[in-house]
Amino acid sequence: MALPPSLRTTATPAELELIASEQLVEIVPLVAMERTAFISGAYGPLRPPTKCKMPIWMATNLKLKKKCHIVPPDWLNVEYLQERLARETSEPEFSELPFRFAEVAKVLLDVASDDISSPDKVRSLLQDIREARQAKSREGLSKLDHSELSLPNLCSMEINEIRPFFVRSMSILTQLVREPETRQMDQFE
Amino acid sequence: MDDDYYSIDSILAENQKIQCTFKIDIPDMGHLDGGNEHDIKALSKAQIPMWMAYILIYSDYADFTIPPPFSARVRNALNAEARSVRLSNLVGQGGLWYGFGRMIMRLLNDAPAREISDVLIKTFRARLPEVIDQAQHFAAVHAASGPGGGGAALASDETTMAFREGLDGTERELFVLAQKSARRTKRWYDSSERGRR
Numbered sequence: 243m244a245l246p247p248s249l250r251t252t253a254t255p256a257e258l259e260l261i262a263s264e265q266l267v268e269i270v271p272l273v274a275m276e277r278t279a280f281i282s283g284a285y286g287p288l289r290p291p292t293k294c295k296m297p298i299w300m301a302t303n304l305k306l307k308k309k310c311h312i313v314p315p316d317w318l319n320v321e322y323l324q325e326r327l328a329r330e331t332s333e334p335e336f337s338e339l340p341f342r343f344a345e346v347a348k349v350l351l352d353v354a355s356d357d358i359s360s361p362d363k364v365r366s367l368l369q370d371i372r373e374a375r376q377a378k379s380r381e382g383l384s385k386l387d388h389s390e391l392s393l394p395n396l397c398s399m400e401i402n403e404i405r406p407f408f409v410r411s412m413s414i415l416t417q418l419v420r421e422p423e424t425r426q427m428d429q430f431e
Numbered sequence: 432m433d434d435d436y437y438s439i440d441s442i443l444a445e446n447q448k449i450q451c452t453f454k455i456d457i458p459d460m461g462h463l464d465g466g467n468e469h470d471i472k473a474l475s476k477a478q479i480p481m482w483m484a485y486i487l488i489y490s491d492y493a494d495f496t497i498p499p500p501f502s503a504r505v506r507n508a509l510n511a512e513a514r515s516v517r518l519s520n521l522v523g524q525g526g527l528w529y530g531f532g533r534m535i536m537r538l539l540n541d542a543p544a545r546e547i548s549d550v551l552i553k554t555f556r557a558r559l560p561e562v563i564d565q566a567q568h569f570a571a572v573h574a575a576s577g578p579g580g581g582g583a584a585l586a587s588d589e590t591t592m593a594f595r596e597g598l599d600g601t602e603r604e605l606f607v608l609a610q611k612s613a614r615r616t617k618r619w620y621d622s623s624e625r626g627r628r
Contacts, residue, residue: 251608252612254615254619255615255616255618255619255620256619259619348619348620352623380560380563380564383559383560383563384556384559384560386556386559399616402612402616403612403613403616404612405612406608406609406611406612407563407566407605407608407609407612410604410605410608411555411559411605414529414555414601414605415552415555415556417529417533418529418532418533418536418548418551418552418555419548419552420536420544420545420548
């Protein structure tokens with residue numbers, strides 16, 4: 243294959259961001275526009291000040307031209323994230339968050355931080371959540387098994403980050419285990 | 432570490448020598464031992480590379496002893512604290528301790544093989560979190576300097592340094608994987624969209 247090794251094992255964060263940008267987000271348009279057809283579907287019509295759903299890539303584009311306000315998703319605010327952080331630090335499991343929350347949050351904080359209330363607080367909360375979750379996935383590493391791995395509620399960016407070495411470690415473990423079938427039989431006896 | 436015929440790693444792991452004791456006389460093969468003898472006598476000992484040892488052992492021409500990297504002394508040390516054993520010292524720089532161990536495991540049967548397998552797995556599990564931790568730490572430290580700039584010239588305390596030097600080839604590979612991936616993710620988090628659009 244002509245792809246460099248780093249791209250064969252996993253997707254790049256930028257690719258994930260592109261995928262996440264297909265998700266719909268609510269905007270408050272500042273300009274009027276007829277319903278317009280795109281390859282991924284038809285969006286609009288824009289009738290200020292009626293809210294409208296748009297893919298994130300289009301919303302950011304309009305936002306940068308100052309033609310709309312983005313309505314942040316209901317999980318992107320201080321109260322919700324604070325509650326999640328509290329759960330994240332008190333419970334052993336990963337708390338439930340939207341699968342692509344890291345990508346969506348970053349894009350929105352980048353281009354539309356004026357539409358989000360107290361963006362700096364949100365940013366630092368996201369950072370804290372990320373660190374708390376990283377500590378947990380590190381713990382999962384010590385329980386790594388050759389045949390299965392269960393880390394529910396892990397989100398796409400985190401999966402992407404740990405995928406290369408988790409997969410490799412598991413394949414190494416598989417090779418170190420002597421005849422997995424007979425070992426399992428022993429356990430049942 | 433793979434079984435692939437073309438895997439360079441697997442060929443390198445096979446280059447390790449193990450101590451074999453011949454059970455029978457083998458004529459005209461004295462040069463294997465590096466000595467001046469013309470024949471190999473029964474009960475004589477020789478260091479034989481793994482790739483040749485296989486066939487000798489399977490054909491019942493020779494017996495082998497568990498090589499020093501997997502001796503009782505090393506096992507005890509691994510049991511006590513797997514992270515303070517320098518695997519790279521056991522098999523030479525860039526050596527593949529796990530790959531070597533897996534080959535020994537294949538030569539043995541039942542109980543001793545399971546024992547080696549347990550040692551390998553336990554060691555790997557015990558060392559893995561530390562490997563990844565350090566890789567991620569280094570990725571964070573060197574994220575700004577870009578690929579290739581990392582690794583060297585970092586003043587850190589001696590135990591982590593010793594641990595990194597003691598990594599075997601397989602662990603080194605994991606270290607690099609984890610470091611690259613962490614660095615890439617960190618760069619994405621740190622970058623800003625505004626300039627690009």
